[in-house]
Amino acid sequence: MLSKNRIKQINALQQKKFRNESRTFVAEGHKVVAELLRSSLKIREIFATEDWASENAHKYANTPISVCSADEIKKVSAMQTACNVVAEVEMRPDTTASALDKNALYLAMDSVRDPGNLGTIIRIANWFGIDTILASSDCVDLYNPKVIQASMGSAFRVNVVYCNLPEKLQEARALGMPVYGTFLNGDNIYRASISPNGIIVLGNEGHGILPDTEALITNRLYIPTGAPAQTAPESLNVSTATAVVCSEFFRRRIS
Amino acid sequence: MLSKNRIKQINALQQKKFRNESRTFVAEGHKVVAELLRSSLKIREIFATEDWASENAHKYANTPISVCSADEIKKVSAMQTACNVVAEVEMRPDTTASALDKNALYLAMDSVRDPGNLGTIIRIANWFGIDTILASSDCVDLYNPKVIQASMGSAFRVNVVYCNLPEKLQEARALGMPVYGTFLNGDNIYRASISPNGIIVLGNEGHGILPDTEALITNRLYIPTGAPAQTAPESLNVSTATAVVCSEFFRRRIS
Numbered sequence: 088m089l090s091k092n093r094i095k096q097i098n099a100l101q102q103k104k105f106r107n108e109s110r111t112f113v114a115e116g117h118k119v120v121a122e123l124l125r126s127s128l129k130i131r132e133i134f135a136t137e138d139w140a141s142e143n144a145h146k147y148a149n150t151p152i153s154v155c156s157a158d159e160i161k162k163v164s165a166m167q168t169a170c171n172v173v174a175e176v177e178m179r180p181d182t183t184a185s186a187l188d189k190n191a192l193y194l195a196m197d198s199v200r201d202p203g204n205l206g207t208i209i210r211i212a213n214w215f216g217i218d219t220i221l222a223s224s225d226c227v228d229l230y231n232p233k234v235i236q237a238s239m240g241s242a243f244r245v246n247v248v249y250c251n252l253p254e255k256l257q258e259a260r261a262l263g264m265p266v267y268g269t270f271l272n273g274d275n276i277y278r279a280s281i282s283p284n285g286i287i288v289l290g291n292e293g294h295g296i297l298p299d300t301e302a303l304i305t306n307r308l309y310i311p312t313g314a315p316a317q318t319a320p321e322s323l324n325v326s327t328a329t330a331v332v333c334s335e336f337f338r339r340r341i342s
Numbered sequence: 343m344l345s346k347n348r349i350k351q352i353n354a355l356q357q358k359k360f361r362n363e364s365r366t367f368v369a370e371g372h373k374v375v376a377e378l379l380r381s382s383l384k385i386r387e388i389f390a391t392e393d394w395a396s397e398n399a400h401k402y403a404n405t406p407i408s409v410c411s412a413d414e415i416k417k418v419s420a421m422q423t424a425c426n427v428v429a430e431v432e433m434r435p436d437t438t439a440s441a442l443d444k445n446a447l448y449l450a451m452d453s454v455r456d457p458g459n460l461g462t463i464i465r466i467a468n469w470f471g472i473d474t475i476l477a478s479s480d481c482v483d484l485y486n487p488k489v490i491q492a493s494m495g496s497a498f499r500v501n502v503v504y505c506n507l508p509e510k511l512q513e514a515r516a517l518g519m520p521v522y523g524t525f526l527n528g529d530n531i532y533r534a535s536i537s538p539n540g541i542i543v544l545g546n547e548g549h550g551i552l553p554d555t556e557a558l559i560t561n562r563l564y565i566p567t568g569a570p571a572q573t574a575p576e577s578l579n580v581s582t583a584t585a586v587v588c589s590e591f592f593r594r595r596i597s
Contacts, residue, residue, distance in 0.1 A: 118576075125572070203458070211582055213575050216568025237579075244573045277593045313471025313592050317380070318499050320468050321373075323585075324492075327466055330578075330585035337568050338532045338590075 089134070089159045097134070097163040097175060103228045110178050112230035113163075116170040117143075122240025128176050134163055135172040143172075165232035178230060185248075187255070189262040190284050192336065195221040195252060197300045198291040199325060202227045206237020207326040208289065213241035215333040220245060221286070223252040223300075256303040259286050266305045268296050269328055273307030276335050283340050287332055289325055308332070344389070344414045352389075352418040352430060358483045365433050367485035368418075371425040372398075377495025383431050389418055390427040398427075420487035433485060440503075442510070444517040445539050447591065450476040450507060452555045453546040454580060457482045461492025462581040463544065468496035470588040475500060476541070478507040478555075511558040514541050521560045523551050524583055528562030531590050538595050542587055544580055563587070 099105035100113045111131055114120055117139065123130055124146060133152045135143070140154050155163075163173050187193070194212050199205055205227050212220055227234060229247045238245075256266050265285035269276070288304060290296035296304070310331050312319045323331070354360035355368045366386055369375055372394065378385055379401060388407045390398070395409050410418075418428050442448070449467050454460055460482050467475055482489060484502045493500075511521050520540040524531070543559060545551035551559070565586050567574045578586070 207579060207582060210575055210579060213569055213573070214565075214567050214578055214582075216570075239575060239579075241575050277597065310469075310589070311592075311596070312469050313595070314468055315471075318468070320465055320494060320496050323469055324462060324465060324494075327462060327469075327581065327585045330582045331589040334565070334586040334589055335593075337566075340568070341566070342532065 089153065089155055089163070094159070094162050097173070098165075100175070101165050101232055103231070106178070106228070106230050111175050112178060112235065113165060113232050114174045114176050114235050115164055115166055115172070115232065116236070117172055119235065119240055120172050120174050122243055123174060123176060125240070126243035128179065128243055131175045131177055133172060133174045134160060136160060139171040166236065187259055187262060187264065189259075189264050191219070192217055192284055193219050193221055193259075193286045194329070194333075195223075195255070195286050195288045196226050197223050197252060197288055197296050198294075199226045199289060201292055201325075202231045202233035203237045204292065204324070204326045205229070205231075206234040206239075206242065208329050209234070209238040209245050209247065210241040211326065211329050211333050213238075213245050215337045217333065218246060220247045221252060221255050222247055222249050224249050253299055253303060256286065256288070256300065260303065260305065266303055267308055267332075268301065268304040268306075269310060269332060270296070270301075270307045271309065271322070273309035275311050276308045276332065277311070279306070279308055281336055281339050283336075287329075287336070289329055292325055295322075344408065344410055344418070349414075349417050352428070353420075355430070356420050356487055358486070361433070361483070361485050366430050367433060367490065368420060368487050369429045369431050369490050370419055370421055370427070370487065371491070372427055374490065374495055375427050375429050377498055378429060378431060380495070381498035383434065383498055386430045386432055388427060388429045389415060391415060394426040421491065442514055442517060442519065444514075444519050446474070447472055447539055448474050448476055448514075448541045449584070449588075450478075450510070450541050450543045451481050452478050452507060452543055452551050453549075454481045454544060456547055456580075457486040457488035458492045459547065459579070459581045460484070460486075461489040461494075461497065463584050464489070464493040464500050464502065465496040466581065466584050466588050468493075468500050470592045472588065473501060475502045476507060476510050477502055477504050479504050508554055508558060511541065511543070511555065515558065515560065521558055522563055522587075523556065523559040523561075524565060524587060525551070525556075525562045526564065526577070528564035530566050531563045531587065532566070534561070534563055536591055536594050538591075542584075542591070544584055547580055550577075 130150045268288040385405045523543040
């Protein structure tokens, strides 16, 4: 049985402050917890129903597994719909912003605040083979439970580096790397020239790419709309735009 | 001041059953409510803070506007974060599944259950100029508040037609229209031949395209991953896959 104190500790991990104190975070649900097996992350403890434990415990050798009632799982879960397994996981050591590889392609996020968006962007980056995401320091925290959930395990494989974004973009420019951003008045992305390296900057949900960052963009891109002006949406969601841009960069690379 | 009864009525609209009884739904937040002005939808009543009303009321001629306290708005809102305006809106007449236009491009959703995904898919369709989405009858309801929210107004412009999906796909095949679906073993979408018309089928979040539907697919597509097998995600989220597929179809059309 879980003590009240332990439940309180796990719940506290929904807040960044307590995650940073304990240097642990929470991963939930069978799929996401299974993805931990493919990572080098260390699981501190698993809380699971008897059913989950009897089927899966053997895969998690040397990991303490506490068998709990469904009701107890619910108490330590941050999700709205119940799941059958919750893991407390040790964070990776902080990735400090190492020097950029001028031949690599990066994503950069300028003040992305929604955890669902960050998780989805991480999953997209992972799919298209982008290893590192640069995040301005005001982006939502990587270890937010909703980020971990939406990334479906990709958060365990992609490096998310919190940094002074304008400084990093200046570094990129000094290396001769192009810095891309999407705008409503950029070049048609399907026709613009695109390089296999560089940094693709994604903007804030409400305000897009912020002015200080925009000043550092070298290549302005535009995702054209197929709708007539009177019925076109004002914009695309940031994770949708990320999918379109990453897909197009990837298509060019393999063409 | 809002009566308890009226608050109860508006809250009931979070449930499909009550929406179908009153033939109304709820749209919230300044951006989404502003999009109603671009639509032919009839607003039954607006609940707004004094600030919102003094700036915007003049745009909504002939619409009853109830000025409410921020606290009252919160009581009628389905959103977690407070907004300053909530509208009760009349549904469009049910779009019955009219005959397919064999020259048009459609999206079709096979058991898409997550309202955020449906809303995002509608916004993507709208962006890329796709006017009609066919939805299997077990898809989440178009008028779910989270769908309306995630679509950011596109739900007012795109037709979502609930139908017997296999029947519609058979109709498409009889017309000689290609029926596309994405699978892990399809043809590389960047290289496959793609027509400007047809139906693109999107699958359920957990199970993908269901077997009865899969049997009706004529063209299997695959979005290639750029990650090595040991670090690639298992799949893409359905709305991400929709963004990639719609972008590629649109690119081909304008190329």
